[in-house]
Amino acid sequence: MNFVVIGGDAAGMSAASRAKRKQSEMKVIVLEKSQDVSYSACGMPYNIADPGRDIEELVVRRADVFREKQGIDLLTGHLVESILPAEQQVVGTTAEGTPFSFPYDKLLIASGASSVKPNVPGIDLPGVMALKSLADGRRIKQFIKENQTRRVVVVGMGYIALEMSEAFRALGLEVSMLKPNPNLLPWLERSCAEVVQEELTSCSVELMFGQSLKAVEAYEGGLRAVCNDTTIETDMVLVAMGVQPSSGIARAAGLELSVGDSIAVNKNLQTSDDHIYAAGDCADAVHVVTGAKAWVPLALRANRAGWAVADNVCGKEKELPGIVGTAVFKVFDLEVARTGLNMQEAADAGFEPAGVTIKTRSKAHAHPGNTTICVHMVGDVASGRLLGVQMVGKEGVAHRINAPAVALHTQMTVEAFGESDLAYAPPFGPTWDPLLTAANQLIKKL
Amino acid sequence: MNFVVIGGDAAGMSAASRAKRKQSEMKVIVLEKSQDVSYSACGMPYNIADPGRDIEELVVRRADVFREKQGIDLLTGHLVESILPAEQQVVGTTAEGTPFSFPYDKLLIASGASSVKPNVPGIDLPGVMALKSLADGRRIKQFIKENQTRRVVVVGMGYIALEMSEAFRALGLEVSMLKPNPNLLPWLERSCAEVVQEELTSCSVELMFGQSLKAVEAYEGGLRAVCNDTTIETDMVLVAMGVQPSSGIARAAGLELSVGDSIAVNKNLQTSDDHIYAAGDCADAVHVVTGAKAWVPLALRANRAGWAVADNVCGKEKELPGIVGTAVFKVFDLEVARTGLNMQEAADAGFEPAGVTIKTRSKAHAHPGNTTICVHMVGDVASGRLLGVQMVGKEGVAHRINAPAVALHTQMTVEAFGESDLAYAPPFGPTWDPLLTAANQLIKKL
Structure with a gap:
């Protein structure tokens, strides 16, 4: 049996490892577009906060361990571009530009999520950063190290934005955060949110509500973050406006999508195609309180769903009850x-x-x-x-x-x-x- | 309606306060044998650890607040000696030696628990302490302050004994703990208990297993704790061998007793006499996991049971599901x-x-x-x-x-x-x- 996994992060590697452990004769192929697998993505803000720590410390298990000790065919630099459900094949291109294709008996889409990137002028300038992959983390650490970084503008005020603002303050940077919405953490009850807002203010984080990023401009002194009402001179811009599920190939393959364009799965983690599973930040889940589908891309669910996919692929039926949004x-x-x-x-x-x-x-x-x-x-x-x-x-x-x-x-x-x-x-x-x-x-x- | 409460600690004062709040016309009489009501008993080790803190800080609400603001007839120095269920009366003697009696429509026994005191020679010598009441706490603080206390022997290794050993170490005292049993915290899984034992040893607490206190002797240099195999010279002895329910008057009144001589109550907190409730450290509870009766004298249950008694006394039937031994x-x-x-x-x-x-x-x-x-x-x-x-x-x-x-x-x-x-x-x-x-x-x- 050929078990092909798209994506070598939490859900993908959990599924691949468990499947191989349960059925050592199974051929398990993981196709990861980047060079990094199995790292603590959530740990990046804390690592970035400390210039004395190497970001490679966040790697939980190196690729060669998966290959040599666990017998997983882990192929990094392999970007899957399409799924052909009728042929049970995935096709794509390597980082070197070589086309590839793999047949599958069971497929897991664990393509994760990607940072929301505003379509504004200057968004690709050096010094404009996002934080999703380990490569992003490396880039931020390196930029701060190699440049005289004193100021950063953080676009967004979600939890990654907040964790990164804390990291930047720990590094002594001046931090301005901006968002279009007038409220910090709008999902949080107001008096609770006020406590958070006071903490940020007391830690010298400038909060600019009602501001959208319209452009980033380079000038001799650094960058300018141009917003609707103001322009902020800065050395770096971190775009942390949230994430979206990487579900493009699933949509193109005709798989059913769900909340926020996440991939719809049943309690067995199967998509609308019986041979294709989805797990991790690209997939939806049942919210146990509402009984409805929800998209809550978090690490525990990704790991757990990866394991459940492995069980199902190995023939031990496993249903997950769902999440409660913790x-x-x-x-x-x-x-x-x-x-x-x-x-x-x-x-x-x-x-x-x-x-x-x-x-x-x-x-x-x-x-x-x-x-x-x-x-x-x-x-x-x-x-x-x-x-x-x-x-x-x-x-x-x-x-x-x-x-x-x-x-x-x-x-x-x-x-x-x-x-x-x-x-x-x-x-x-x-x-x-x-x-x-x-x-x-x-x-x-x- | 006359609601009489025996005992002015957690369960008793919770019940009295809530009953009076719910039915202001109700006559609520609390009979407390000591002079102290409503204090954080569990906070005593932490207060004793700090000579700069007054132990009176632990008083949550002073007696006159209960009397003047809440309209509760709170009588301190009133020791109830017997309950007469047929006459619906309690009788006793005040600290000044005056006999008293009160009729009740509903009675709550919230007499708490008392320290287990070994019947050995010298147990009443100055410098031999227990820690149950606020008076005990005052006595310990005063003894340490007024004497050149450098060494303490703690008899017992339960959680009060351990908390107090930490307090004594914080004060710079040398601490030896002893118990007859060969295991620390026998209810705890062995490898977990070993972690605790290592912590105690690394904090210079001497642990002496297999030792029972046989006598305490005074000599010119202080006290001697005489054990079966050894004799320890010390300045103070803390007896912390656990507690037992203060259920003597309940037994004498013919009420049904339960695990460890605690007073048996149903889910409404009623004893075997419909007019008499019991709550707090003197009463039992249903263990939700086993379905059987258990005696777990802890503060949350005492407060909660006090409230439930008040509800029931006020005619709003309230059942408590029980405890899980947390x-x-x-x-x-x-x-x-x-x-x-x-x-x-x-x-x-x-x-x-x-x-x-x-x-x-x-x-x-x-x-x-x-x-x-x-x-x-x-x-x-x-x-x-x-x-x-x-x-x-x-x-x-x-x-x-x-x-x-x-x-x-x-x-x-x-x-x-x-x-x-x-x-x-x-x-x-x-x-x-x-x-x-x-x-x-x-x-x-x-």
């Missing part, structure tokens, strides 16, 4: 986390949402080092179900979000969640965990 | 947490347990500051259910335990738990959370 990021000294739906998403999904926002201490009464945790919790008036939680705080947020995440998977009510036996000790929280206090408040509205 | 404590730089059952408890409860222990990084690949997290997970071979989790590590343990705690409440299988959408970002964990890695390993054994 995410966390760090921005300076704050942890920001979410799971499930916010008020708007809940209303859009047909629920009758009620929400509360509370601020409590991060530790017990009178315990040294107390900080504030902000919890926003959403429930459904009709069913009493817990629908989502958002949290912001200096400590104890990142792992705390997992308790409501599990509750969402099991469709727990707010009342039942509020009665759960959570851990307490003075260094880690008040007797009533902030999540329980939020649930106790929310129950009154349900 | 607990966490800090010991030096380690966080130690558990929820649910260990292998032995699972076998004793009739399950067919399988367990795994894994060690993983606390952060993503190549992220600075990585430490090790040790996860022990237990599942049931017959049903596939998750039964329990234990964790030890320097970070990310305390709040992480709450995800499996919620999973236990909803009787999740290990497989379903392993498929849950937990948060990931490089500063907070690997892509596969340590809990998910443990679940992935455990599934293979189920």
